[in-house]
Amino acid sequence: QQQVKQSPQSLIVQKGGISIINCAYENTAFDYFPWYQQFPGKGPALLIAIRPDVSEKKEGRFTISFNKSAKQFSLHIMDSQPGDSATYFCAASRRNTPLVFGKGTRLSVIA
Amino acid sequence: GAVVSQHPSRVICKSGTSVKIECRSLDFQATTMFWYRQFPKQSLMLMATSNEGSKATYEQGVEKDKFLINHASLTLSTLTVTSAHPEDSSFYICSAPSDTDTQYFGPGTRLTVL
Numbered sequence: 001q002q003q004v005k006q007s008p009q010s011l012i013v014q015k016g017g018i019s020i021i022n023c024a025y026e027n028t029a030f031d032y033f034p035w036y037q038q039f040p041g042k043g044p045a046l047l048i049a050i051r052p053d054v055s056e057k058k059e060g061r062f063t064i065s066f067n068k069s070a071k072q073f074s075l076h077i078m079d080s081q082p083g084d085s086a087t088y089f090c091a092a093s094r095r096n097t098p099l100v101f102g103k104g105t106r107l108s109v110i111a
Numbered sequence: 112g113a114v115v116s117q118h119p120s121r122v123i124c125k126s127g128t129s130v131k132i133e134c135r136s137l138d139f140q141a142t143t144m145f146w147y148r149q150f151p152k153q154s155l156m157l158m159a160t161s162n163e164g165s166k167a168t169y170e171q172g173v174e175k176d177k178f179l180i181n182h183a184s185l186t187l188s189t190l191t192v193t194s195a196h197p198e199d200s201s202f203y204i205c206s207a208p209s210d211t212d213t214q215y216f217g218p219g220t221r222l223t224v225l
Contacts, residue, residue: 032212034213034214036216041202041219041221042218042219043115043117043204043216043217043218043219044155044204044216045216046213046214046215046216049213089154089155093214095212096143096208096212098145098157098160098206099145099155099157099206099214101154101155102154103153103154104153104154106152
């Protein structure tokens with residue numbers, strides 16, 4: 001049973017455009033929803049995270065939108081740049097438990 | 112953010128040998144650390160939860176006798192792949208949650224078993 005479903009699997013965006021990646025979860029006990037960015041051969045790096053008490057969180061060009069009733073959350077990358085090309089993973093967890101990851105989205109930002 | 116290190120970053124070994132991978136939290140203490148495995152172009156799969164001062168908790172399908180985990184201190188967890196075989200070749204990544212529950216990942220260890 002896949003607890004966190006991520007889409008799309010791959011995404012191509014023009015430079016300057018908005019990249020949108022969506023995730024849906026099943027376990028209503030989850031209370032922590034991070035997004036990680038991973039470059040080839042590197043470990044995942046935390047981008048931004050949100051807890052269910054807010055519906056949106058913005059850090060620079062990255063925004064998480066969270067819909068608790070729909071059990072969905074998404075990552076928006078504004079003004080996408082070629083350097084943003086990487087694999088993005090959404091995840092979810094409860095306190096003191098390991099993260100459950102989505103399958104990842106490979107983003108390519110083209111000039 | 113907090114820093115988690117892993118050593119070595121790459122290791123190549125012969126089939127049948129054992130390999131130890133270290134995971135350290137450099138600027139915070141972690142009573143729990145997690146070990147993941149990642150195959151090319153796939154997501155991270157949790158292997159086990161490392162607990163300081165007690166036995167590790169393994170995920171279903173992960174052989175505890177093959178993947179030995181020791182959480183020796185509040186800043187160090189080790190994963191030993193025993194009697195490694197080519198199918199154990201993978202990218203192994205550890206993570207540690209900080210006191211704010213944010214999980215920080217190490218840079219990963221690329222294991223190649225010949």
